[in-house]
Amino acid sequence: MNFAKPAAALPAAPVAPKHDYSHSHHGVTVTDPYHWLRAENWQEVFKDPATLSPEIRAHLEAENAYQAALTAGEEELRKTLFAEMKGRIKEDDSSVPMPDGPFAYGSSFVLGGEQPRFFRTPRDGGAEEIVLDGDFEAEGKPYFRLGGVDHSSDHARLVWSYDDKGSEFYTLKIRDIASGTDLPDLIANTGGSGDWDAANTGIFYTALDDNHRPSKIFHHRLGDTQSADRLIYEETDPGFFMSVGGTRTNDWIFIGINDHETTEYRVLPAGDPAAKPVIVAPRQTGIEYELEEGGDVFFILTNSGGAKDFRIMTAPVADPRPENWTELVPHEPGRLILAIMGFRDHLVRLERKDGLPRIVVRERASGEEHMIAFDEEAYSLGLVGSLEYDTSVIRFSYSSMTTPSQLFDYDMKTRERTLLKTQEVPSGHDAENYVTRRMMAKAEDGELVPVSILHHKDTKLDGSAPCLLYGYGSYGITIPASFNTNCLSLVDRGFVYAIAHIRGGKDKGFAWYEQGRRENKAKTFRDFIAVARHLVAENITAHDRIVAQGGSAGGMLMGAIANMAPQDFGAIVAEVPFVDVLNTMLDASLPLTPPEWPEWGNPLASSIDYGRIASWSPYDNIAAQDYPPILALAGLTDPRVTYWEPAKWVARLREMKTDDHPVLFKINMDAGHAGASGRFSRLEEIAYVYAFALKAVGKV
Incomplete structure (x- = not known):
């Protein structure tokens, strides 16, 4: 790979101490020597980060020092990327x-x-x-x-x-x-x-x-x-x-x-x-x-x-x-109905059919309906809503991977569509320079998984192009094929930007969600791997040119595919990754654990659920094998995916893996699940990730 081993002057990767700890459920005893990274006073830490124990703080700061040292050579690239992305924002x-x-x-x-x-x-x-x-x-x-x-x-x-x-x-x-x-x-x-x-x-x-x-x-x-x-x-x-x-x-x-x-x-x-x-x-x-x-x-x-x-x-x-x-x-x-809005004379619904969204307006008195839709192969459509009930005007947004976001007012009586605003890209954007398309990748069980793709028109799809492959696949959330100015910094450098619409989302209806949750969760991971292999088979990219990316539950996806098919990816970016799934679902005191049991299963109450989650939980399935370079990002005060999940995951990866690729862990000591709070501070985080991706495929 394109990451060199740390020079002698650089710090060695932090080695987390091991403390004896084990737990038993359903006759199974599991040792977890990195359990100590979970602050016993986590509720207090969320409200006052200064109360974090010195031992844990020292380890997290060592992780930050290590990643800063290994990525110090990317500072100018990060500045360039940041300037580009900022230049696309009005x-x-x-x-x-x-x-x-x-x-x-x-x-x-x-x-x-x-x-x-x-x-x-x-x-x-x-x-x-x-x-x-x-x-x-x-x-x-x-x-x-x-x-x-x-x-x-x-x-x-x-x-x-x-x-x-x-x-x-x-x-x-x-x-x-x-x-x-x-x-x-x-x-x-x-x-x-x-x-x-x-x-x-x-x-x-x-x-x-x-x-x-x-x-x-x-x-x-x-x-x-x-x-x-x-x-x-x-x-x-x-x-x-x-x-x-x-x-x-x-x-x-x-x-x-x-x-x-x-x-x-x-x-x-x-x-x-x-x-x-x-x-x-x-x-x-x-x-x-x-x-x-x-x-x-x-x-x-x-x-x-x-x-x-x-x-x-x-x-x-x-x-x-x-x-x-x-x-x-x-x-x-x-035909999946996603949302509804009621007005004095009309009912509006947002629905998805054949993988594409559309808005349907129904006149309440007559029951007559008409539709608002677009002709692009892949696009995003959203209801913006209204602050008023007694009105005939709704507002909606439209974009595609090549088309900047457009905001419309629509009169439900006259059917007149008024363009209010088109997203400005101050540094310039010519949609004709980009190509977007939708592909179908065959999963191992024969299902066809939609893939949205964006690339520059001059990028040669001969198997040499690097690819950023994004995935989520949980909670029924559909990742839209919408306009994203940030990813253009990769696309303009020859990347293919791809979104895998895997099971666990509702991209192909509610059944698509059901086929990727609880007992079917492993299909989410296999779908993503199938998409990566399809992109290679179609000569769009190569396995060592694919950088996989996902956040939160998408970060869990990253942890799972790293264990299941590490050879299929050139690098992996896991942002606020939900990777310690089994232990979190066994801890009923954590904020989201009881409400999450319907999504993943309840391993406290069910030995069957315990076994299923244990079979794929990323932290519990790290093996003595080669892994690609991995970047994990987290926030100290994150109540959704607690900081110790990626901290433990990184520690065990370093202990178990058999290669010399780096595993980097960057933790924001002043932020939570959403990362940096300011719009430009957030761009700096994205620039950091993109610099990692570019380095992983030799583009720097």
Whole structure:
């Protein structure tokens, strides 16, 4: 490979000490000598990183020193890449304001600014008014990320939130817009958003417990202390996520409770915060539904009644129990309904068929439907939504791997489409210089796996081109074939950029997701390997020219394919990788473990699930074999994929592997799951990854 062994002047790779530790489940005893990297006081560390034990901190800092030394020669390349990517961003960019009553609300950046500013403009004309300046709020903080920002329906106040640790414990504040000052109200340890009651005298919010779980919904009355907030609902099952949201009509507050396969909604009038929430449909394992406003009815998107790809029902708001549901849009196998939006005269749905998205508009009075779609071979389409219910205009975005994002307003009555904005690429972009296509790779069981590909028109596809192959494949998340200015820095250097739409996502319908979860999880990994082999078989690239990349659950994918087919990849990039799956799923105290059991299986309760997860869990399947160069990235305060997962994985890889390729571990000591919080700081992280990829294939 193109990574040289460290010179004598460079530090040796850190060797993590081994401490005796073992655990037994279902008659199986496992030793885990790197378990000590899991801070016993992890809850405290999330809130105050300074409380991390000196031994763990010393090891993580040694990892950072090692990767910094080995990549020191890439500094100029990283600067060049950063400058290129920054040059493709309109620094003083601004969103198209979204109308709501007498104002339109939007966000913008200033030249050199890391954080967004939120503004509003009077719809009848007048000067722009800054209601929240993210750069000002972030000043002097090593990490700062804004959460939800929501104005009251009387347009007098703003509820906003921030996280200054990276641990996703958000603090809520209330701002008086006219004076630009925050009220004394301060609400800590929330999920990051607040929703106004109908009278604009208080907000509903989700509180996180010490284990970072959204366990309670409160109503906060302006002027009260947090200790006086009224408990609206408490979820006692740690296996469920919870959220709260309001409707655009300000009529209802929705409390959503779900895991990865089951949903329950509770509703209460937004004008009566003291009301007891009413259950719409009690939770029933395997039954999912989403609630949407519709005036005198609720629209319900659900898989009930065997509707695997979902159908749409209506229910009277006066009594929305399942026995009162009426089918409006029936289930159609192979047409996956992804989302719905209700308006006074229309119902809009976003759906996916034959692997491509489309928007369908339905006139409520007549039931007549029409479709918004595009002709490209691979593209991304998204509903932006609306702040208003009584409107005939929706907003949507469109892009492809060669086409910069376009924002449209669409009048559902006249069917007139208005282009509001095209993404600007200040350094220039000519779509004619690039080629995008969709391929199908045959998996080992015969299924055809879609692959989206982007390359420069001058790149020769003769087997010599390097390739960045990206994958995710979990939670039903579909990776769109959308425009990405960052990857052009690789594509312009001769890379093929490819997205593997593997099982575990919903790219080919809900069944595609089912075939890549729980007992079928290994198909996700085999699909990705099959895509890599297909790209080689089609003479697009070669195995030692493929850099595989994935983050979070996609990082788990990276860990699995590294064990299963290390010879098929020239290098692997695993960002915030979920690689210690078995141990995490055995630890019910961790924030996401109980809610994740439906996705992966519950190894605490089931010996079968234990065996299945153990058979592919990346950390548990590291073998004495050659591995390609590997780069792992993490954040110290990450509550989703805890820092010790990649730390343990890297330690065991170095212990077991039989080659001299480097394993690098870069941990951000001031950030969490999303990495650096500023838009330019994030580009620096991407430049670091791309420099690694270029070096791996000899492009530097």
